[in-house]
Amino acid sequence: MDEAGDEGFGKLAEGNTAQSHWLSLGAAIVNEANDRQIPQWRDEIMSSFVSKKNKRDLHFRELNHDQKVHACATIATKPIGACVVSSNKITILEAEELEVFKRPQHLYNYLTRLMLERITHTCRRRAEAEGGKASLRIVFSRRKGTDYDKMREYLEFMRDGKEKMRPIRSIDWSVLDPADIAVENHNVRAGLQIADLFTSAVWKAFEPNAFGRSEDRYAKELASRLLKIRGNALNHGLTIVPPISKCPLSAAQKNFLQWIIDRKRKGVGP
Incomplete structure (x- = not known):
């Protein structure tokens, strides 16, 4: 799991600041067999870049536009699921x-x-369809200032039913044990580099650049890998907070989300 953007609010109301308008968290999801293939898939991408041929650290922000498109298009051909949640921080102000x-x-x-919530339910459904039982192990990309012990405590608090208000959805605790959380550095685990690819690609579809424009090309290349229920990726593989009806969106952002919706209607992608 990885993130793109930041949590800052201090200068967000001032408009064009160093703080991002959106914060996205994302995950690359694979079964145990495919997890062993991820380093090869990462190397396949890196070997196609002349300047990075001998490197083993794929980082979205260090790629130029054409390299980002190629990396996303390549990963879209692999059996990897993606789940990204993006928060419009402006609405929180x-x-x-x-x-x-x-x-x-x-x-x-x-x-x-x-x-x-979305990943655990998907994993359980997939395992049951195959006659098995799901077990999820989470690896976080190490992030400065994040206390992962507090993260475990937060998950245990929910698991033990201590919340005052019962949530609409819940994490499927038959799939996830909060103890099964690991933290590793981005540059040593290929799976985290692929998670960065998914997360940053979707973040770019929402985050305005210095000219007020967002770029959805990368997310569109990867859209086939988003988790889906009955062909629908919205609010499953791709979730925005708050929901579309309450979220101020630019014309470009609305067009991107409509494109995601139309894929279901057209029956496009796995």
Whole structure:
């Protein structure tokens, strides 16, 4: 699991600042057999770049536009699932919960929760369809300032039913044990590099650049890998917070989400 963007709110209201408008968390999901193939898939991408042929650290932000498109198109051909949750931080500035989300790691934990709700249910359904039982192991990309022991405590708090309000969805605890959380550096685990690819590609579809424009080409290349229920990726493999009906979106962002919706209607992709 990896992230793109930041949790900052301090100068967000001032418009074009160093703080991102969106925070995205994403995961690359594979079964045990395919997990062993990920380093080869990463190397396949890196070997196609002349300047990076001997490197083993794929980082989305270090690629130029053409390399990003190629990397995304290559990974789209592999048996990897993707789940990304993207939060429009601008909407939180006027929310009653602003002071809560200003607390360190709170937004990060909340988005992690939303993502795990979707991933665990997908894993269980897939395992049951194949006559087996799912077990999920999570590897986080090490992030400065994140306390992963607190993350485990947060998950255990939910698992033990200590929340005051029962959530609409919940993590499937038959699939996930909070103890099965690992943290590794981005440059030593190929799976985290692929998670970065998914997360950053979707983040770019929402985050405005210095000219106020977003870029959805990368996310479109990877759209076939998003988790789906009955062909629908929205709110499963791709979730935006708040929902579309409450989220101020640019014309480009709306067009991208409509494109995702239309893929279901047309029956495109796995």
